[in-house]
Amino acid sequence: MSNADNAILPVTVVRGLNDKVYEKRKMAALEVERIVRELVAKNDIKQVRKVIDMLVNNFVLSQNPNAKKGGLIGVAAAAIALGKDIGLFVSEIVPPVLKSFVDVECRVRYFGCESMYNIAKVGRASMLLFFKEIFDGVSKLICDPDTHVKNGAELLDRLIKDIVTESNIFDVDLFVTLVRERIYTNNDNVRQYLVSWIQLLCSVPDIDLVSHLPMLLDGLFIILGDQKDEIRAMTQQVLNDFLLEINRKSAGTNFKAMIVVLLGHSKSSNSNTQLIALIWILRFLELDGANLTFYSAGILNAVLPCLSDQHNKTDIFETAARTKDKLLSLLTETQGTLKNMDITDMLSVLLAHIVPSTVYKDSTGREFTSPPQISVTTKTAVLQWVRTLHSHVPNKINSEHEDIFPAVIRTVSDPCDGVVVLSIQLLAAMCMQNSDQDKTNFENFLRSLIAKFRNDEKLLERRCSFIIQTLCAHVDSEKVFCTLARLLVDESDIVFTALLVQYLSWNLLTSPNLAPLRDTLKSQRNNPKYGKKGSPDGRAVFSTLYTTWCHDPVSTIALCMISHSYQHASDVIHALGSYEMTEMTLTGLDKLVQLLESPVFSALRLELVQPDTNPELFRSLAGILMLLPQSEAFTLLRNRLECVGVVRAAERTNQPSSDLVDEKTLQEMLDHFNEVQTRHAIKNLKLSEN
DSSP, rough: OOOHHHSSSHHHHHHHHSSHHHHHHHHHHHHHHHHHHHHHTTTTTHHHHHHHHHHIIIITSSOOOHHHHHHHHHHHHHHHHHHGGGGHHHHHHHHHHHGGGSSSSHHHHHHHHHHHHHHHHHHGGGGGHHEEEEEEEEHHHHSSSSSSHHHHHHHHHHHHHHHHHHSSOOOOHHHHHHHEEEEEEEEHHHHHHHHHHHHHHTTTTOOOOGGGGGHHHHHHHHHHHHOHHHHHHHHHHHHHHHHHHHHOOTTTHHHHHHHHHHHHHHTTTTTTHHHHHHHHHHHHHHHHHGGGGGGGGHHHHHGGGGGOOOOOOOOHHHHHHHHHHHHHHHHSSTTTTTTTSSSSHHHHHHHTTSTOOOOOTTTTTEEOOOOOOOOOHHHHHHHHHHHHHHHHHHHHHTTTHHHHHHHHHHHTSSSSSHHHHHHHHHHHHHHSSSHHHHHHHHHHHHHHHHHHHHHHHHHHHHHHHHHHHHHHHHHHHHHHHHHHHHHHTOSSSSHHHHHHHHHHHHHEEEEEEEEHHHHHHHHHHHHGGBBOOOOOOOHHHHHHHHHHHSSHHHHHHHHHHTTOOOOOHHHHHHTTTTTTOHHHHHHHHHHHHTTTTTTGGGHHHHHHTTTTOOOHHHHHHHHHHHOSSSSSHHEEEEEHHHTHHHHHHSOOOOOOOOOOOOOHHHHHHHHEEEEEEEHHHHHHHHHHHH
């Protein structure tokens, strides 16, 4: 230290600032304060600057820890003495003190915090010139392992916050940049520090932080998943404050930039983060939904998986459901919205959530995989969505038929009845126009349905009747049965064909939905007594079904019975006697006898009181009686026939035939029946040999 330096400060002061004892350094600092105060009173700014330069260069920037501590205390004392004139010297005082924040000695770092606090307490708004450096320094000191340093940093932080809130020159852009650079940290102390600052500025009326929110939102949602309750609570409160501000003044809010962030966090494994993201998405749709329909695919991809856990995550489920409904209303209630938008990505997302573990691509080529398990609620929502889209933009849905059809057809076998009904409603809507393409689509649908029954025996056994009845409730039953019959003609697996025909026949005879088809079959009958000819439509349906129904003899007999083709029924029964009776055939005959007592065949039973008019009916029933072993069904049918005198009734009369076609056609039909039964007999023989 030169003699000139000694002239600036007394030797005793210099020695005191270098002393290792705190009290002596403190006394020296008080003397510095007195000296500077006197110089300020004399307006000797030049000499004040020399004192500050000496404190900075000889003490604060010294390599001696004790000198550093003394210099920091001395600089703070000089700042206090300067008072309102500190603005003239802040550029000389603050940078050296900031360097002490990273000193290796914890006590130096502590005195640096203390010094900066005292400087800021006097400097106030002038400290904002160094806000970036102070903010950065404090963000590091609050993580300091030394408790005293950490406490000092927190005290300084509170003072800087007070200065910012009372200032009207705060640089918000700079602040947001500083926060964004640090917001992805994993350090809990820094996270809490950043959130506290955001919370503070969000509460200042003159500071518009919402317009900068897109830069901060992602980081805030990441911090929302912090392990510490205190940090999570702080962050959630900040987000709530932001959302309230957006609700209050949504004009100018960049919803599009933020919804992209929210969609990412709506899939968070943290249920609270997921819920908050969904709440924000819903509110954005309510505030600016018309401009967010572009993100429909992403929104659906976010909410549909949330519909899978209604019981354990009620809030998430309800929010997701409301979001889904709101989006649908935006798309369908706004005129022209769906017509003017590309729904390809949206359909990809929808279909991915009815077929588990399926990889789909969006329009950008990005791949995403559907969940391994999909709930009934999610499937139901998807099918309702696609059905609604079809009702508004059928051409766009039909143009995606190749993607939609395979996915929806898989849900026809779903164990939930509601899903099956919705699937069939959608498929029927897509296939029931009058164009050739729609006819082809319907045939493909039924062909796929046949394949599912063929490949899944349990599905055929448990769900066939329900699926067929549901289908006939939404599509003309005649079209369904005739198309199925034509498709089954080419089926190579005749054992499967016979089994499926049994289910179809049973539904034909018992289902209320198939009453119109039964009436059509009855209408083909000639009635010579009243001079009435059968309906050509009825005859065409009978002929179409008969060709396939021949795979199961009992179904063939039942078809003839319901169509009042008693003569041909009699011929089929007698032809059946030429083949070895299988257990399946005997069981079928037993069920048929039981069914003859049902309301469906009430008209047939009444015809028994006119034996002379319907002799072939009696011959048919008598033939069935002879084929049956003496069982409960045998006794039931015998008692019924004895009521009208079966022997006399079975005698041939000269009454004209009531069958629908001439003798030549009847013989051809009987020949077809024998041909099909021969194929089954050969098949059964091969099976028994194996």
